[in-house]
Amino acid sequence: MTPNPPWHAGPELLADYVDGTANRTRTASAEAHLLSCEECRAAVAPLADLGRLERNLAVITDRVDLERTGPVERFLYRLGVPHHVARVVSVGSTERVSWLTDIAVAILVALVFDSFDGSEASVFAFLVAAPILPLAGVTSSISFRSDPLGELVTAAPTTAMKVFLLRALTVLAPTLVVVAAASVLVPRLGVQPSLWLLPSFCLTSTALALGTVFPLRAVTWMLGSGWVVAASIATRGAPRTDLVGSFAAFQPAGQLVLLLVSLVAAIFVARRRDSFDFLDLGRTA
Amino acid sequence: MGETATDEALLAAIAQGDQQSLNVLYRRHAPWLTARLTHRCNDREVVDMALQDTFVAIWRKPRSYEGSGEVAAWVWGIAVRRLIDQLRRRPAHTPVAAAEVVVVSAEEEVLVGLQHGGLISALDSLSPELVAVVQATVLDGLTTREAGRLLHIPAGTVKSRMSRARVELREALT
Numbered sequence: 001m002t003p004n005p006p007w008h009a010g011p012e013l014l015a016d017y018v019d020g021t022a023n024r025t026r027t028a029s030a031e032a033h034l035l036s037c038e039e040c041r042a043a044v045a046p047l048a049d050l051g052r053l054e055r056n057l058a059v060i061t062d063r064v065d066l067e068r069t070g071p072v073e074r075f076l077y078r079l080g081v082p083h084h085v086a087r088v089v090s091v092g093s094t095e096r097v098s099w100l101t102d103i104a105v106a107i108l109v110a111l112v113f114d115s116f117d118g119s120e121a122s123v124f125a126f127l128v129a130a131p132i133l134p135l136a137g138v139t140s141s142i143s144f145r146s147d148p149l150g151e152l153v154t155a156a157p158t159t160a161m162k163v164f165l166l167r168a169l170t171v172l173a174p175t176l177v178v179v180a181a182a183s184v185l186v187p188r189l190g191v192q193p194s195l196w197l198l199p200s201f202c203l204t205s206t207a208l209a210l211g212t213v214f215p216l217r218a219v220t221w222m223l224g225s226g227w228v229v230a231a232s233i234a235t236r237g238a239p240r241t242d243l244v245g246s247f248a249a250f251q252p253a254g255q256l257v258l259l260l261v262s263l264v265a266a267i268f269v270a271r272r273r274d275s276f277d278f279l280d281l282g283r284t285a
Numbered sequence: 286m287g288e289t290a291t292d293e294a295l296l297a298a299i300a301q302g303d304q305q306s307l308n309v310l311y312r313r314h315a316p317w318l319t320a321r322l323t324h325r326c327n328d329r330e331v332v333d334m335a336l337q338d339t340f341v342a343i344w345r346k347p348r349s350y351e352g353s354g355e356v357a358a359w360v361w362g363i364a365v366r367r368l369i370d371q372l373r374r375r376p377a378h379t380p381v382a383a384a385e386v387v388v389v390s391a392e393e394e395v396l397v398g399l400q401h402g403g404l405i406s407a408l409d410s411l412s413p414e415l416v417a418v419v420q421a422t423v424l425d426g427l428t429t430r431e432a433g434r435l436l437h438i439p440a441g442t443v444k445s446r447m448s449r450a451r452v453e454l455r456e457a458l459t
Contacts, residue, residue: 018320024416025409027324031424034317035358041317048316056333057311060340064304067344 009033009040018047124243127250128231131200132224135207195250202258203227205265212272292356299347311340314357318364325425325435331371338367358426365425369434407457415450418443 009017009030016022017030034041203223210219231247238246248254288309290298298306315336322332342363350359408416421432422443429447433440 020323025406028408028420028424031321031324034321035361036355038357041314041357044320045312045316048319052333053312053315053319056315056336057308059337060307060311060344061304063337063341064307064344067341068302068304 007033008037009043011043014040014043015047018044121243124231124235124247127196127199127244128228128247130196131203131227134200135203135220135224195244195255198255198258198262199227199249202262202265205262205269209265209268209272212269293350293352296343296347296350296356299344304344307340307344310343314360315340317357318360321361322364322368325365326368326372328375331368331375335364335368335371338370339364342367362426365427365435366431369427369431373434407454410457411450411453415446415453418446419450419454422447 013022013026013030017027022030034044207216207219207223210223231249234247234249235243244250249258290306290309292310292313295306295310299310318339319332319336322335323329326332326335339360343360350356408419411419417436418432421427421435422429425432425435427435429443430440433443436443438446
């Protein structure tokens with residue numbers, strides 16, 4: 001029984017098949033034919049429920065996106081972090097790993113130096129250098145040169161402000177962990193390793209606040225170098241054994257001032273959050 | 286990969302990580318797959334999940350297509366197995382048995398006669414539970430065990446029904 005070429009299922013059979021109203025014989029015939037006939041397969045498409053197909057495709061796209069992501073993002077997603085947040089946090093994570101490495105190396109170097117000569121100078125150098133790293137890390141993480149975040153901001157269902165803050169947090173949070181670990185590992189240093197925390201919060205939040213008005217990169221350079229210059233001026237002529245004690249930023253009163261400045265800057269940033277949507281995208285992209 | 290690419294070319298592009306090609310493949314095959322899966326299981330939700338699993342599986346292993354035969358048949362092979370996986374997670378489900386009463390009109394006999402006519406007409410002479418087994422093993426290409434899962438019967442029963450069907454088909458065709 002050779003078919004007259006070319007045999008096709010025909011619109012009526014296909015419609016009945018999709019509706020489920022074709023009987024068994026016609027159903028089997030349609031199925032056998034569909035497997036081998038591209039033309040008839042295409043003819044089924046207009047009969048399908050388009051909304052349902054698109055919904056299924058959306059689920060597939062989400063799942064495939066998830067497959068494409070790195071382990072960090074998948075882990076966050078499993079923890080219940082919403083998809084777009086997980087993406088924002090983990091995108092370009094290799095970049096951030098290098099920053100974290102820098103910070104960890106800075107801390108380790110200071111600790112090693114300290115354990116060799118126990119000098120005040122090495123601790124002081126570390127305390128001054130440490131706040132620069134998060135500042136540079138945060139501003140570079142949101143200035144769109146180093147990773148595909150620029151693309152992401154335009155696509156993410158969230159404000160640019162949220163993206164910035166999330167990124168800033170993901171840079172700052174691990175540094176806190178590292179420093180806490182350092183304090184625990186070398187107890188005789190006491191709270192000294194954590195003295196750089198408030199300066200770094202202060203520098204970073206001030207940079208963000210000023211960044212809503214001035215170019216972020218320029219602000220970052222200015223604040224970073226200003227901090228180093230201030231440290232060297234304050235300790236000029238001070239005894240080598242009391243460097244930390246002679247820089248006001250590391251004293252209780254100075255730390256309190258830094259905390260206040262951080263808060264003011266944070267409020268300022270929160271108020272000006274809309275400006276992030278335009279300023280940094282336009283300027284540094 | 287554009288809309289006009291062959292299925293094989295789309296699979297090659299998917300293997301390179303081209304998500305757009307997966308979308309093209311989906312739009313091409315999802316409509317008939319949905320219809321065919323619905324004939325095996327009348328639970329919309331189960332069918333949707335099986336369909337989703339199918340294309341995620343294709344995304345993961347596009348190279349498991351060995352380059353011979355219709356891509357559509359390969360896709361169906363994945364889809365029906367994903368359907369079985371979905372059904373296994375829901376024991377309460379009752380599969381669609383080929384149980385409707387079939388009255389073949391003369392007109393249909395002519396139509397069917399053009400495509401696998403003899404065999405399919407002969408199938409109609411079988412009882413519904415035998416047809417279901419033939420459909421699962423011969424037409425859907427499932428193993429005895431997989432067919433058993435789809436139809437919710439033991440693998441041994443699939444085998445015994447299959448041999449009964451074989452005998453009856455042979456009689457009907459001669």
